[in-house]
Amino acid sequence: DTGVSQDPRHKITKRGQNVTFRCDPISEHNRLYWYRQTLGQGPEFLTYFQNEAQLEKSRLLSDRFSAERPKGSFSTLEIQRTEQGDSAMYLCASSRSGEQYFGPGTRLTVT
Amino acid sequence: AQRVTQPEKLLSVFKGAPVELKCNYSYSGSPELFWYVQYSRQRLQLLLRHISRESIKGFTADLNKGETSFHLKKPFAQEEDSAMYYCALITSYDKVIFGPGTSLSVIP
Numbered sequence: 690d691t692g693v694s695q696d697p698r699h700k701i702t703k704r705g706q707n708v709t710f711r712c713d714p715i716s717e718h719n720r721l722y723w724y725r726q727t728l729g730q731g732p733e734f735l736t737y738f739q740n741e742a743q744l745e746k747s748r749l750l751s752d753r754f755s756a757e758r759p760k761g762s763f764s765t766l767e768i769q770r771t772e773q774g775d776s777a778m779y780l781c782a783s784s785r786s787g788e789q790y791f792g793p794g795t796r797l798t799v800t
Numbered sequence: 801a802q803r804v805t806q807p808e809k810l811l812s813v814f815k816g817a818p819v820e821l822k823c824n825y826s827y828s829g830s831p832e833l834f835w836y837v838q839y840s841r842q843r844l845q846l847l848l849r850h851i852s853r854e855s856i857k858g859f860t861a862d863l864n865k866g867e868t869s870f871h872l873k874k875p876f877a878q879e880e881d882s883a884m885y886y887c888a889l890i891t892s893y894d895k896v897i898f899g900p901g902t903s904l905s906v907i908p
Contacts, residue, residue, distance in 0.1 A: 732898045788846050788849065
């Protein structure tokens, strides 16, 4: 499977803990996106990389959230001091231009 | 403000009946619009984009700038069309704004 992959697929954590998610994009794609999706809503944009540069961050991305794409390939999204409101599906997508290809998502549950 | 609205959270139609999923947008620039679909237990995938003006799986969508709409239509619904449909707008910075989605259920 040469599509976008995400790891882990599911994460259960206790409030206050830190979590990190990984996204591996399609290899020739230079653009990488993170989204958050809660029940009954469409995906909400969090941040966007072109190669290793983080070009845009949503105001949804509080100081507890940080994303990196150190070599312009895979990306990580870290949430520090998790809160129950962080429980959601975190989606990653990649593209060359236009159409975005989505990963299966990481479902985070904060207890 | 940049926004995409889909007024129907749920839509049920009988097999063989026409279906229309509504989408309206608010965007100050020249919009590029998409429809994404998510079948049960599958990842989100592109269904069609307005600039290609193509029909995918029998679905079409026409951009109406006057009404700021991009409704998705199919003349004869099939059971395999049952899925979650998201209308989306891409901004000049390739940021995608999704609507809340419409769950389509095709009744056999």
